[in-house]
Amino acid sequence: MWSFFHKLGSPPWLYRIAGVLLRWLLPVSLLALGTGLIWGLLFTAPDFRQGNSYRIIYIHVPAAVVALAGYYVMALAGAVSLIWKMKVADIAMKATAPVGAALTFIALVTGSIWGKPTWGTWWVWDARITSMLILLFLYLGVIALYEAYDNKAAAGRACAVLSLVGTVNIPIIYKSVDWWYSLHQPASIKFTGESTIDPTMLYPLLLSIIAFYGVFTCALLGNMRAEILARETRTGWVRRLAGGEV
């Protein structure tokens, strides 16, 4: 049990195990993504009010859900790296930020495309849209802060502090914007109580959400592998890996 934690500190082992995980997870997630999207986009009934335009939900909602969860993954990794000084957590935190930013961006763009036929406008300063935009800024802030430091160990810790401050603030930002102005529909899927979405639409959506989590994890692992290689460029095992003799 403990040897597992010790091994986490070893970059070559981490690199290899992330590769093994990727080899299994990537095909499974892509298959789930393909199934979820094809099922949702082609084989569900059109919405009685929004017609076919609602089908973008199968991309929009999963991207938004995983983008929000991604921030907490980043902050949690940051907390672990601050408290226990684990290298793997630091690498994970750094690797999450661009993936989360990309997902937030996808959620904003698909939301905008969905808004045009539904609300008749590309952009409204509505509560949820605004808080997703703020989330994008938070991700970009973490990336920018990391890049600004020359000392990468300090950069990791600074970003960890920033993302932890963000976790405290996200609920406040979210609620404040919510009270400020809302046009966006309330959440349709609830863990407690009746969901307001038809089961035939719900199942492909849930599958898409799970698939997005899978793809997110794959992107995270890939990023972590790249980061490990970048940090260990000068070591023997990376040179052997690159084919060059030491």
Next chain:
Amino acid sequence: MSAAPGALAFVGRLLRRQLTLALRRPVAVLNPLLFFAMVVALFPLGLGPAPDRLAAFAPGILWIIALLANLLSAEMLFRSDFEDGSLEQLLLSPQPLYLSVLAYVLAHWLLTGVLLAAIAPLFAVMLNLPVAALPALVGSLLLGTGVLSFVGSIGASLTVGLRRGGMLIALLVLPFYMPVLIFGAGAVEGALAGLPVAPYLAILGALFSFAAALGPFAIGAGLRISIDA
């Protein structure tokens, strides 16, 4: 040789030091106020001088300028002490970092936020904001700028060691300023519409005490990282 002062006496001295240092350079204290005045003058030029339109936008305008003035001054909060090494001495001293940081932020709030709140009614009248909304403006600015000082100091502590911190601190800190802006401008707009202002002020007060309770930990961590880097 005298013994080290107690924690509270130390905070008092640190606060007095910050205020004395600032007052010895009065222009530096006046800079945020001048900035405030200048930007207020830009809005009628950009939006047109129609009094009723200016009055409608005044709560948002005043609050956004207060936000930016706070941001610009927060960037300088730790800089000179970082450069001459006194910040490092502070971190090495046996005094609790939480309280030292509190003294810094308090000084920043007194010198920018409180002064801005005191002078804001003048500019509010220039923007045609009805006199009835002035108490809400001053109250919300007093409480809100306190939160801004804490949040801005977190950004300042993380960027003080960087050469080009200016734009970066804006990117880091402005998202966290947004709730304060919403409730601050909301209080003034509420007062304009004849709604009760107390709930807004209560929320701002809650944010203030929350920021005062947790903010110094983040600021302290940020300062340690910046000193180590």
